[in-house]
Amino acid sequence: MRAVPVKPKSSLMYRIMKHKILYLMLxxxxxxxxxxxxxxxGGVILAFKEYQFNKGILGSPWIGFEYFKAFFSNYQSGQLIRNTLLISCIKMFLGLPFPILLALMFNEIRSKRFRGITQSIAYLPHFLSWVIVVGLMQRIFAPDTGIINELITFFGGDGSTFFMMESKYFYQLMFGSHIWQSIGWDSIIYxxxxxxxxxxxxxxxxxxxASKWREIWHITLPGMRLTIAILFILGLGNILQAGFDQIYLMRTPGNMEVADILDTYIIRVGLQNGQYGYATAVGLMQGLIGLILVISANRASKRFLDESVW
Structure with a gap:
């Protein structure tokens, strides 16, 4: 009788058949x-074509790198890149410790009931859209009638400040609302x-x-090092995407000089002005820079920390 060949357990098909339920879920x-x-x-070719409606994407003439040259020669490009990088760095670097600290605090709560309640409260803002969050901010920080201005008036100050309109308060409001909305959900991974x-x-x-602080410093934090490194590396891919929903809704004529970023610029010139090829070129530049940063950070992490995504 002829023997039936047995597939090696290391083969791809064997692993797929063994875990077929997981692959179906995937x-x-x-x-x-x-x-x-x-x-x-496939639409990225618009970045290299002068799009014409009557000819379509494939039939439109090629123009090379003209859109990229036009963007970097635009007087707004420097301000847009600077605003985007500043907002992204504030969220990434200053916001990194907050979900880690919250996860450490949740881990130290011994009462399961109390921990469940506090975690639910912390997770809830994640499920609110930025339309609702910014709407609440406009009510809270409204001049004269807002809660903050009423408190300022109560203590003898000038309660007519329009916080959402002034650029000097933009970064504080942006960062505070970002942390409030994301800290609970981000702590789940940690x-x-x-x-x-x-x-x-x-x-x-x-x-x-060892004391509790020593346990956290020498056991818990080193045990989280791989997760922190991976999330940081992946976060670098969005360094030129500062969060369109939040920034677009928080923009006002008073803070436009610090709140106008690449994402809002792409929407403005692409959808509102109909410059589809130009907007595609700016978006492609965002993606390529993010890809380069992720690859570079992954190699640096693998070399110096012996931890990497791949």
Missing amino acids: LPCIAFFIIFSYIPM LAAIAGISPELYEAAKIDG
Whole structure:
């Protein structure tokens, strides 16, 4: 009788068949990215064409890198890039410790009931759209009738300040609302990283007489290092995307000089002015710079920290 060849356990088909249920669950996610991320990438050729409605994308004439030259020769390009980088760096670098600290605090709560309540409260803002969040901010910081201005008036100050209109308050309001809306949801990933740390390490530290702060510093934080590095590397890919929804809604004529970013500029020239090729070129530049930064940060992390995404 002829023996049936057995596929090696390391083969791709063997792993797929073994975990076929997991791969089936993954199919909707793959389909989502194919439909909404990879197929639309064919439209990037608009960045190198002078789009004409009667000829379509493929029939429009090629113009090379003219749109890229036009953007960098535009007097607004420097301000747009500067505003985008500043807002992104504030969110990325200043905002990084907050979800980590919140995850550490949740991890130290011993009452399951109290922890469940506080986590639910912290997660709730994530499910509010920026339309609602900015609407609340406009009510809270409104001149004369806003809660903040009423408190200022109560303590003898001038309660007529329009915080949302003045550029000097923009960064504080932007960062505060960003942290309030994202801190709870972002802490979930760090809590998962903490849950993966072996309890035996904490038991050994207690036997050695380590305090709670020592346990956090020498066990918990090093155990979260890989997660922190991966999220930071992935976050660099969005360094030129400062959060369109939030910034677009927070823009006012008074803070336009600090609130106008690349994303809002793309919407303005692309959809409102109909310059589709020019807007595509600016968006393509954002993506390429993000890709370069992710690859560079991943290599640096692999070299110096021995941790990387791939």
